Amino acid sequence: MKKFFRIFRIIAVILAFAAAFFVLHKPAEPKTDDCSLDKEAAKQIFKSAETFEKTGSECVFNVSDASGKMLGRVLYAKPDETSVAGFGGNLRVVVGISPDGKIAGIELGENYESAGFIERVRGEGFFKKWNGLSVEEAAKADVDTISGATMSTTAIKSMVALNLSKYSGMKIAADQQDPTPLWLKIVVFVILAYSIFAFFFPQKTAKFRILHLVLLVLILGFIGGSALSFESFKNWLISGNIALVPIVILCAALILPIIPGRNFYCSFVCPFGAFQELFGRIPLPKKSFSPKFMKGVTVFKAVLLVLVYAIMISGLISDFTLFEPFSAFKFEVASLPSLIIAALFLIISLFISRPWCRFFCPTGTLLSMFAKKNGEEI
Numbered sequence: 001m002k003k004f005f006r007i008f009r010i011i012a013v014i015l016a017f018a019a020a021f022f023v024l025h026k027p028a029e030p031k032t033d034d035c036s037l038d039k040e041a042a043k044q045i046f047k048s049a050e051t052f053e054k055t056g057s058e059c060v061f062n063v064s065d066a067s068g069k070m071l072g073r074v075l076y077a078k079p080d081e082t083s084v085a086g087f088g089g090n091l092r093v094v095v096g097i098s099p100d101g102k103i104a105g106i107e108l109g110e111n112y113e114s115a116g117f118i119e120r121v122r123g124e125g126f127f128k129k130w131n132g133l134s135v136e137e138a139a140k141a142d143v144d145t146i147s148g149a150t151m152s153t154t155a156i157k158s159m160v161a162l163n164l165s166k167y168s169g170m171k172i173a174a175d176q177q178d179p180t181p182l183w184l185k186i187v188v189f190v191i192l193a194y195s196i197f198a199f200f201f202p203q204k205t206a207k208f209r210i211l212h213l214v215l216l217v218l219i220l221g222f223i224g225g226s227a228l229s230f231e232s233f234k235n236w237l238i239s240g241n242i243a244l245v246p247i248v249i250l251c252a253a254l255i256l257p258i259i260p261g262r263n264f265y266c267s268f269v270c271p272f273g274a275f276q277e278l279f280g281r282i283p284l285p286k287k288s289f290s291p292k293f294m295k296g297v298t299v300f301k302a303v304l305l306v307l308v309y310a311i312m313i314s315g316l317i318s319d320f321t322l323f324e325p326f327s328a329f330k331f332e333v334a335s336l337p338s339l340i341i342a343a344l345f346l347i348i349s350l351f352i353s354r355p356w357c358r359f360f361c362p363t364g365t366l367l368s369m370f371a372k373k374n375g376e377e378i
Contacts, residue, residue, distance in 0.1 A: 009369040016320060017237070023313050024237040035059035037076045038094060038109035045096035045105035046071045060167065063096075072098045075163045076109060091152070093159040095130075095138075097167075103130045103138045107237060113152055120332060121146060126153060130160060139164035147198075148179075151243070180224075188245050191215050192252065195268040199256060209279070213274040221271030221329040227361055228265065230374055231320035231327065234312050257371040266357055266364045272325055272342070273357050279349035280346060287352045297358065301365045308362045324363075325356060368373055 035054060048065040052074070055062055063071045075095040077372035092109035106127040108118065121127065124146055130138045139161050143152040198205040198212060205212070220226040226245055236242045244251075249328050266273050280286070289297075311317050319335070321327040327334045328342035345356040357364050 002183055010018070013366065013369050017233075017332060020309070020313050021237045021240075024234065035076060037061055037074065040093040041107040041109045042076070042096070044107045045074065045094065063217075068156070070099060072096055072104050075167050091159065093156055093163060095160060095163050095167075101134055102131050103135070106130050106156075108156070108184065117152060121153060121156075126156070135164050135168045139168060175319045180243060184219075184224055187219055187244055188226060191219055192249065192269065194254065196256065196264075199262075199264050199268045200260070204297060206304065210278070212268075214277050216269065216274035217278065218273045220269065221275065225327075225330050227271050227326040227329065228367075229320065229324050229326040230308055230312060230362055231324060233363075234320060253367050254370055257367070261371050263364070263368050263371045265367050268363075270364070271329060272359070273354060275346060276354045278348040279346050280353050282350055284350050294358075301362070304360065305362045305365045 027341060037052055037054075037059070039049075042052065042061070042063065045062050046065075049063045049071060050066045051064045051068075052061040053064070054060070055073075059076045061074050061076070065071055073096070075097070076092065091111035091113065094107040094109045096104035096106070098104040108127075111118075126143075126146055130141060133141060141161075143157055145157070193217075194205075194212065198208075207246045224245065226249060228246070228250060232246065236246075247264070249269060253269065256264040308320075313322070317323075322335050322337045323341070325338060325342035325345060327338045327367055331339060341356075348355045350360075
């Protein structure tokens with residue numbers, strides 16, 4: 001009977017996320033692009049803009065003020081099959097061109113990026129780096145990306161180049177390379193390989209546990225930003241785009257528990273779980289809970305998982321980083337609520353073992369569906 005329910009859980013998760021992909025995924029359809037301009041974004045470039053008149057076959061608009069004076073043009077095209085998705089999925093970029101043919105400004109149109117990311121990018125003047133360049137110069141410009149937001153700023157660069165190349169008739173190839181440096185991929189895969197070994201042989205690797213936890217926090221957390229989360233799940237479902245490192249981690253997290261029946265990711269890979277465990281190793285009295293209480297927690301986490309899933313597919317919340325601690329590792333672009341949640345649960349970890357993992361984490365609850373038991377891990 002237990003085996004039947006386990007198989008049922010796995011099938012239910014697969015079907016649920018297949019349905020979520022069907023609902024959320026928005027493939028690029030350049031042939032049906034209605035060029036519905038994001039006027040608010042365009043007005044960030046041309047402050048006195050009042051009228052927008054579409055011209056030509058591409059998504060190009062003449063922009064005029066209230067008196068009818070032409071202020072310039074804006075380009076606004078959907079991502080196509082040659083473009084690169086940002087961390088939050090496909091995005092649209094508004095490019096403003098002044099009457100003298102110079103770039104007047106760049107703005108984000110429709111996108112699924114977190115608010116913290118947009119604030120960080122805007123604050124560092126990323127959108128202004130093309131200003132004053134000719135169309136040809138801007139299309140070829142090698143603008144530096146922003147550390148901690150490499151994937152999305154690379155996508156913005158790609159969209160600017162593609163839009164301008166279409167406008168000018170130039171042929172520019174999109175930068176479709178994974179922005180994760182090779183050395184980081186190698187280090188992450190080495191740590192992941194050791195994590196798998198520790199998963200199957202925990203007693204042999206117990207004396208290296210603290211070093212393992214430190215590496216997970218530093219490499220997968222602060223440097224790599226490789227934590228699985230519902231925000232990352234949502235982004236992958238929307239864009240259909242997932243880089244090599246996270247897809248390997250996700251596959252390991254889903255497949256490995258099927259063999260011994262224990263949750264792999266939460267105890268041996270998750271950087272925030274490792275961070276909590278490191279705090280918990282500080283010798284302070286720890287609170288214990290009765291089996292009855294923990295059984296109630298299991299029910300609560302299952303309900304929370306269903307609720308989060310429903311919110312995700314309904315689109316009621318577009319930015320899950322506001323409610324998860326994982327983006328705090330990229331504190332330069334993290335939202336304030338994420339930083340507060342991360343700090344709060346690290347402090348609680350001094351007195352309660354891995355509180356986020358044990359009492360709340362929807363991601364951990366989801367991954368535990370593939371294990372034989374939903375019991376606590378080390």
